[in-house]
Amino acid sequence: MSRRLRRVGPAFYRAAARGNVGATNREWSFRMHAVEIRLPDWLAAMTLPGAPASDEACLRLALAAARGNVERKSGGPFGAVVRAEATGEVVGVGVNLAQPTGNPVLHAETVAITMASAALKAGGAFTLFTSCEPCIMCLGASHWAGFRRIVSAATKADAEAIGFSEGSGTAELRSEMAARGVAFEDGFLREEGAAVLQLYASGGGVIYGPRD
Numbered sequence: 001m002s003r004r005l006r007r008v009g010p011a012f013y014r015a016a017a018r019g020n021v022g023a024t025n026r027e028w029s030f031r032m033h034a035v036e037i038r039l040p041d042w043l044a045a046m047t048l049p050g051a052p053a054s055d056e057a058c059l060r061l062a063l064a065a066a067r068g069n070v071e072r073k074s075g076g077p078f079g080a081v082v083r084a085e086a087t088g089e090v091v092g093v094g095v096n097l098a099q100p101t102g103n104p105v106l107h108a109e110t111v112a113i114t115m116a117s118a119a120l121k122a123g124g125a126f127t128l129f130t131s132c133e134p135c136i137m138c139l140g141a142s143h144w145a146g147f148r149r150i151v152s153a154a155t156k157a158d159a160e161a162i163g164f165s166e167g168s169g170t171a172e173l174r175s176e177m178a179a180r181g182v183a184f185e186d187g188f189l190r191e192e193g194a195a196v197l198q199l200y201a202s203g204g205g206v207i208y209g210p211r212d
């Protein structure tokens with residue numbers, strides 16, 4: 001079903017604020033006027049590695065976030081960290097929040113990118129560390145974020161082995177990003193990343209994603 005969106009101006013927004021617009025417009029306007037993305041309290045309380053944080057420290061933080069998300073049942077089995085290269089400071093941490101929020105774009109990487117947005121806006125080079133190779137959406141987000149390096153633990157195959165559908169097209173986008181100078185380092189601490197996925201699967205974790 002297609003829905004035609006009409007152009008709206010200030011009068012519409014004043015009317016919408018009074019709830020005085022058609023149901024269709026109200027549906028896509030003010031209900032989603034603002035959305036807050038909150039990290040789980042246990043994650044916000046975690047101690048970040050001091051700057052400059054090593055590759056291993058950042059990836060271990062991403063893995064600890066992923067494992068914590070499984071153990072506390074606060075989302076899917078994925079964690080991510082963004083590090084600013086100029087300072088070695090961790091500027092963003094994320095876990096998958098898709099299930100608890102109902103927001104399918106809240107993968108660990110997109111959450112970490114969102115949390116890092118002030119640092120990203122300030123500019124510089126950044127590295128993404130992720131407990132599992134990014135899916136096509138997160139790879140796309142990483143492309144737009146302009147990361148210079150992407151370091152991941154578990155592989156796409158490990159995620160697909162427990163039933164996640166990571167999306168085709170990642171090889172093509174990775175090639176394009178690599179051609180632009182993005183370095184990919186896969187399978188660093190792979191066993192630990194895969195173990196988090198297995199822990200989630202063995203605990204009966206929901207395999208969310210595209211429907212067949």
Ligand SMILES: [Zn+2]
Nearest residue numbers: 107135137138
């Ligand atoms: Zn993703």
